[in-house]
Amino acid sequence: MAGIYIHIPFCKQKCHYCNFFSQASTKHKQAFILALLTEIELQKDYLNGEEIKTIYLGGGTPSLLSDKEIKLIFKKISNFFEISTAVEITLEANPDDLNKEYLSKLKGTKVNRLSIGIQSFHDDDLQYLNRAHRGQQALNSIQEARLVFENLSIDLIYGIPTLNHKKWIENLNTVYQLNIPHVSAYALTVEPKTALAFFIKKGKYATVKDQSVIDHFHILCDVMESYDYEHYEISNFSKKKYHSLHNTSYWSGSKYLGLGPSAHSFNGVSRQWNIANISQYIESLQHQNIPFTREILSKQQKYNEYVMTSLRTIRGTDANYILQEFGNDLYDHFLKEVAVFLNDKKINRAVSTFTLTREGKLFADRITASLF
Amino acid sequence: MKNIRNFCIIAHIDHGKSTLADRMLEFTDTLSGRDLQNQVLDNMELERERGITIKSHAIQMEYTHKGQKYILNLIDTPGHVDFTYEVSRSIAACEGALLVVDATQGIQAQTISNLYLALEHDLEVIPVLNKMDLDNAMPEDVKDQIVDLIGCNRDDIIEVSAKTGYGVDNVIEALINKIPAPTGDPEAPLQALIFDSIFNSYRGIISYLRIMNGEIRKGDHVKFVATGKEYTAEEVGILKLKQEARSVLQAGDVGYIISGVKSSKEVRVGDTITQVDRPCANPIEGFTNIKPMVFAGMYPVDADDYEELRSSIEKLQLNDASLFYEPESSVALGFGFRCGFLGLLHMEIIQERLDREFNMDVITTVPNVSYNAYTIKGEMIEVHNPSGLPEQKYLHHIEEPYIIAQVISKTEYIGSIMKLCIDKRGTLKNQVYLTTDRVEVTFELPLGEIVFDFYDKLKSISRGYASFDYHPSEYKPANLSRLDILLNGEKVDALSTLIHRDNAYDFGRKMCVKLKELIPRQQFDVAIQAAIGTKIIARETVRALRKDVTAKCYGGDITRKRKLLEKQKKGKKRMRQVGNVEIPQQAFLAVLKMD
Numbered sequence: 006m007a008g009i010y011i012h013i014p015f016c017k018q019k020c021h022y023c024n025f026f027s028q029a030s031t032k033h034k035q036a037f038i039l040a041l042l043t044e045i046e047l048q049k050d051y052l053n054g055e056e057i058k059t060i061y062l063g064g065g066t067p068s069l070l071s072d073k074e075i076k077l078i079f080k081k082i083s084n085f086f087e088i089s090t091a092v093e094i095t096l097e098a099n100p101d102d103l104n105k106e107y108l109s110k111l112k113g114t115k116v117n118r119l120s121i122g123i124q125s126f127h128d129d130d131l132q133y134l135n136r137a138h139r140g141q142q143a144l145n146s147i148q149e150a151r152l153v154f155e156n157l158s159i160d161l162i163y164g165i166p167t168l169n170h171k172k173w174i175e176n177l178n179t180v181y182q183l184n185i186p187h188v189s190a191y192a193l194t195v196e197p198k199t200a201l202a203f204f205i206k207k208g209k210y211a212t213v214k215d216q217s218v219i220d221h222f223h224i225l226c227d228v229m230e231s232y233d234y235e236h237y238e239i240s241n242f243s244k245k246k247y248h249s250l251h252n253t254s255y256w257s258g259s260k261y262l263g264l265g266p267s268a269h270s271f272n273g274v275s276r277q278w279n280i281a282n283i284s285q286y287i288e289s290l291q292h293q294n295i296p297f298t299r300e301i302l303s304k305q306q307k308y309n310e311y312v313m314t315s316l317r318t319i320r321g322t323d324a325n326y327i328l329q330e331f332g333n334d335l336y337d338h339f340l341k342e343v344a345v346f347l348n349d350k351k352i353n354r355a356v357s358t359f360t361l362t363r364e365g366k367l368f369a370d371r372i373t374a375s376l377f
Numbered sequence: 378m379k380n381i382r383n384f385c386i387i388a389h390i391d392h393g394k395s396t397l398a399d400r401m402l403e404f405t406d407t408l409s410g411r412d413l414q415n416q417v418l419d420n421m422e423l424e425r426e427r428g429i430t431i432k433s434h435a436i437q438m439e440y441t442h443k444g445q446k447y448i449l450n451l452i453d454t455p456g457h458v459d460f461t462y463e464v465s466r467s468i469a470a471c472e473g474a475l476l477v478v479d480a481t482q483g484i485q486a487q488t489i490s491n492l493y494l495a496l497e498h499d500l501e502v503i504p505v506l507n508k509m510d511l512d513n514a515m516p517e518d519v520k521d522q523i524v525d526l527i528g529c530n531r532d533d534i535i536e537v538s539a540k541t542g543y544g545v546d547n548v549i550e551a552l553i554n555k556i557p558a559p560t561g562d563p564e565a566p567l568q569a570l571i572f573d574s575i576f577n578s579y580r581g582i583i584s585y586l587r588i589m590n591g592e593i594r595k596g597d598h599v600k601f602v603a604t605g606k607e608y609t610a611e612e613v614g615i616l617k618l619k620q621e622a623r624s625v626l627q628a629g630d631v632g633y634i635i636s637g638v639k640s641s642k643e644v645r646v647g648d649t650i651t652q653v654d655r656p657c658a659n660p661i662e663g664f665t666n667i668k669p670m671v672f673a674g675m676y677p678v679d680a681d682d683y684e685e686l687r688s689s690i691e692k693l694q695l696n697d698a699s700l701f702y703e704p705e706s707s708v709a710l711g712f713g714f715r716c717g718f719l720g721l722l723h724m725e726i727i728q729e730r731l732d733r734e735f736n737m738d739v740i741t742t743v744p745n746v747s748y749n750a751y752t753i754k755g756e757m758i759e760v761h762n763p764s765g766l767p768e769q770k771y772l773h774h775i776e777e778p779y780i781i782a783q784v785i786s787k788t789e790y791i792g793s794i795m796k797l798c799i800d801k802r803g804t805l806k807n808q809v810y811l812t813t814d815r816v817e818v819t820f821e822l823p824l825g826e827i828v829f830d831f832y833d834k835l836k837s838i839s840r841g842y843a844s845f846d847y848h849p850s851e852y853k854p855a856n857l858s859r860l861d862i863l864l865n866g867e868k869v870d871a872l873s874t875l876i877h878r879d880n881a882y883d884f885g886r887k888m889c890v891k892l893k894e895l896i897p898r899q900q901f902d903v904a905i906q907a908a909i910g911t912k913i914i915a916r917e918t919v920r921a922l923r924k925d926v927t928a929k930c931y932g933g934d935i936t937r938k939r940k941l942l943e944k945q946k947k948g949k950k951r952m953r954q955v956g957n958v959e960i961p962q963q964a965f966l967a968v969l970k971m972d
Contacts, residue, residue: 252931261932268932269933313935313938368922370925370927377942
C-alpha cells in the first residue's frame with residue numbers, strides 16, 4: 006500500500022498555534038499549481054508502481070483550492086500513478102469554506118472524505134486560537150458536509166486555557182450527536198517560534214496548563230469510549246471501519262510520496278523533504294528540479310521510527326517484528342528497556358505485542374526515547 | 378661570553394610579545410618567512426588561539442654588529458598570572474628584559490608585576506612601545522606611564538611596530554649595547570638553572586637550562602640538587618629553531634640537557650644542576666617547591682572512560698609538572714581524579730588540552746582552594762575537597778589561603794571594582810594613581826573567593842578594561858562552613874562547597890534556585906535542599922513531569938520527533954544519578970553560573 010500527500014501552503018490567516026508551513030496569501034496559487042503538476046510528473050517512479058490507496062490534501066488550507074484546480078491535480082496523478090478503486094481521498098477543509106455551493110462542487114471531484122478543522126464549537130476558544138470561523142459556523146459546516154459526504158473527520162483541540170471541562174464535554178457530545186465517524190483530538194501544543202509562544206511569553210495570553218491537558222485527555226478517553234469510538238492512535242478516534250487509511254500508513258511504515266513545499270516522502274529506505282519556501286519551490290520546478298533534502302535511515306533509525314510510530318497505535322509494537330527486521334541485539338535491548346514500563350503499568354503486553362496504557366499514553370515521548 | 382646577551386620579554390597578553398619575537402627571528406635570519414607559522418614561539422595550537430604563552434620557550438639568534446658576532450638568547454615567559462613562579466625562573470636566567478607595552482592600551486597589572494620581578498633580579502630593562510602603526514596609538518601618554526614606572530629617559534623608549542617590522546633594528550642594537558654580558562666563572566663548579574622542561578616521547582624529559590657557572594659536557598655525571606637524583610648528560614646543546622647538539626655548554630650559555638629523565642616530577646623548574654664529582658657549594662637561590670592552589674574533580678563523562686582519562690592526565694603531567702592529580706571517587710560522579718592547578722587559567726588549559734589532544738570529555742566540578750583544617754587534637758589536614766573536611770565535632774578551626782591582588786583600571790570603574798573586592802571579603806592595602814585616569818589598587822583577598830567568578834565579574838564591571846594580577850600571601854583562619862546540597866534527601870557530594878558563614882544563606886538559596894533551572898523535570902517531585910550540617914537553610918522543588926507526549930505524528934513530524942527523542946536519549950545517557958534523581962552535567966558547575 007502506498008499513499009500520496011499534497012501540501013497546499015496557503016491560508017486566509019495564520020492560526021496562532023500553527024507551525025506548519027503556509028502563507029497567509031494566495032498570490033502564488035496559480036504558479037504553485039503549475040509547479041505541483043510538474044512535480045507529480047517528475048516523481049512518477051518514486052513509489053515504484055505501487056498501487057495508491059490514499060491521497061491526502063493537507064496544508065495550509067486545501068479548501069482554498071477550486072474544484073477545477075483539484076480536478077487538474079487528480080487528473081495529473083491518475084496519468085502517472087496506479088490508483089486503487091478503493092482509494093481514500095481526503096481534503097482538509099476549514100468550516101468557513103464549506104458552504105453549500107463549494108460542497109456540491111467538491112462532490113464533482115474525486116474527493117471522498119473531508120477532514121474539517123473544527124477545533125472547538127465555542128467562540129472564545131476559536132478566538133484564542135485565531136481561527137477564521139465561529140462556533141455556529143463549525144456546526145453548520147458539519148451539517149452541510151453531512152449531506153454530501155458520509156466519510157467525515159473533524160479535528161478538535163483540548164487544553165486551551167479558555168476551554169473548561171464542561172465545554173470540552175459539550176464539544177465531545179456534539180461529535181456524537183452529529184454522528185461524526187472520525188475525530189482527531191490534539192492537545193494544544195505551544196510550538197516554539199509561533200505567535201502563541203510569543204504571546205504567552207509576553208504575558209498577553211494565558212499559558213497552557215499541564216493539569217488541564219491531562220484532565221481533558223482523561224475526559225476525552227472516557228467520553229469517546231462511552232460512545233463506542235475506538236482509540237486507535239494517541240490522538241485519533243473512530244467508529245468501526247473508519248480508521249484513516251492515510252494516517253495509518255504513516256504509522257505502519259508504508260511508502261508515501263509528499264508533494265508541494267515542505268512535504269515529506271518515504272520510500273522504505275530514505276526520507277526526503279521539499280524546501281519549505283513557496284517561491285523557491287516554484288522557481289526550482291520551473292527548471293524541472295525538485296528542491297529536496299534526503300536522509301538515508303540507518304537500522305537504528307528505522308528501529309527508532311518503528312517503535313515511535315507503532316507504540317502510538319492500538320496495534321502496538323511487536324517484539325517479533327523487531328527480532329525479524331532489526332535482529333537480536335535490538336530485540337534484547339527492547340525487552341530489557343520495556344520491562345520498567347510493564348512494571349509501573351505504562352505498557353501492556355499481550356504475547357509479543359506491547360501497547361501503551363492510558364497513563365502510558367501521557368508519557369509516550371519519554372517512554373519512546375527510553376526504548377531507543 | 379662577552380658577546381652573549383640573555384633576555385626575556387615582559388608584556389601583557391596581546392601586547393605583541395610573540396609577534397615582536399617573530400620579527401627579531403626574521404631580522405637576525407634565524408628563520409625565513411616560510412618557516413614562520415605565525416608566532417613560532419607559541420607552538421601549541423591552544424597558545425596561538427588564545428594569544429598567550431603557556432610554556433616557556435627559548436631560542437638562540439646570531440647577529441653581527443660592528444664586525445662582532447653576538448649570540449642573543451631569547452627566553453620566552455609564560456604569559457599569565459597562574460605562572461608567576463615560572464616567569465621568575467625565566468627572569469633569573471636573563472640579564473636583561475624587553476618591556477613591551479601596547480601604545481594603544483598602556484601598562485597593565487600583569488606587566489607591572491612581571492616588571493617588578495625583573496627589577497628584583499637586577500635586569501636591565503629596555504622599554505619598547507609597540508603597535509605604533511595603529512591610528513589609536515597614544516605614544517605620549519603611554520611614554521609618561523613608562524617613565525613614571527621605571528624612571529628611564531623618554532628617549533630610551535624604542536618605538537616599534539612588530540606588525541610592520543618598524544624599529545626592530547633599534548631593539549636589536551639596544552639589546553647588544555645595553556644588556557650586560559653574562560658574568561660567571563667558567564672555571565668554577567657547574568651551576569645551571571633549570572627554567573623549563575618539555576616532554577618528548579622518544580627522548581623523555583628535555584630540561585632547558587642556563588649555565589650560571591662552570592661548564593657541562595656530554596657524558597658528564599650530573600646531579601639535580603633539589604631532587605637529589607643523578608644522571609648522565611646523554612646530550613647537551615643549544616636551542617635554535619630545532620635543538621642542536623653541542624659537546625659543551627659554558628657559563629653564560631642557554632641550552633638544553635637530555636639525561637634519561639622519564640617523569641616530569643623529577644625535573645623541577647628552578648632546580649640547580651651540578652657535577653657529581655665537583656658539586657657547587659650552593660644551589661641557585663629562589664627555588665620553590667610550587668604547590669597547586671586550585672583543586673577540582675575531573676570525571677569522565679562516560680564512566681567507562683576512567684582508565685583512558687587516567688592515561689591522558691598522566692601524559693599531560695609529563696610536560697606539565699605543575700599539574701597534580703590523585704584518584705577520587707564521588708557518589709554522584711563515580712570514579713575520577715582530584716586535580717590541582719596553579720590557578721583557574723591553568724585549570725581551563727588542562728581541560729581544553731584533555732579535550733583537544735586526547736579527545737576526553739570530562740565533567741569538572743566546582744573548583745576550590747586548598748584548606749588547612751586543624752582538628753581538636755592539633756593535627757593539620759590539607760583539605761582539597763569540601764567533602765574531605767573533618768566532621769564539625771573533630772574540627773578545631775580552618776585556615777584558608779589569601780592572595781595579594783593588583784587591579785589596574787580606568788578611574789571611572791574603581792568604585793565598582795572596590796565594591797566587588799569588598800564583597801569578596803577583600804581588604805584594601807594600597808591605592809596608587811599611575812596617571813590621572815589610571816589607578817592601581819592592591820587588595821588582600823581570600824583565594825577561595827577568586828576561584829568562583831571573580832575574574833568574569835571584574836571584566837564585566839570594567840567593560841574589559843581592568844587588568845588583574847595576584848600572588849599568594851599567607852594562610853589565615855577562616856570562618857567557613859560546608860554547604861551541602863541534597864536531592865530528595867540524598868547528599869550530592871560533588872555539589873558540596875566551603876563557604877564563608879556570612880554568605881552561606883544567600884549562597885544556599887541561589888544555589889537551589891539555579892539547580893531548579895538546571896535539573897529537568899522527572900517522573901516525581903525533586904526536592905532541592907541546601908544544608909549546613911543537619912540544618913536545612915533553603916529549598917526548591919522541581920515538580921514532577923505529568924505528561925510528555927507529542928500530539929501529532931505524521932509525515933514530517935516523524936523525522937523531527939525522532940531526532941528530538943534521539944537527542945533526549947543521548948542526553949539521558951550522559952546524566953548522573955544520585956538516589957533516584959537524574960542530574961545533568963551542567964548542574965555540577967551550577968555555582969559558577971549564579972548571579
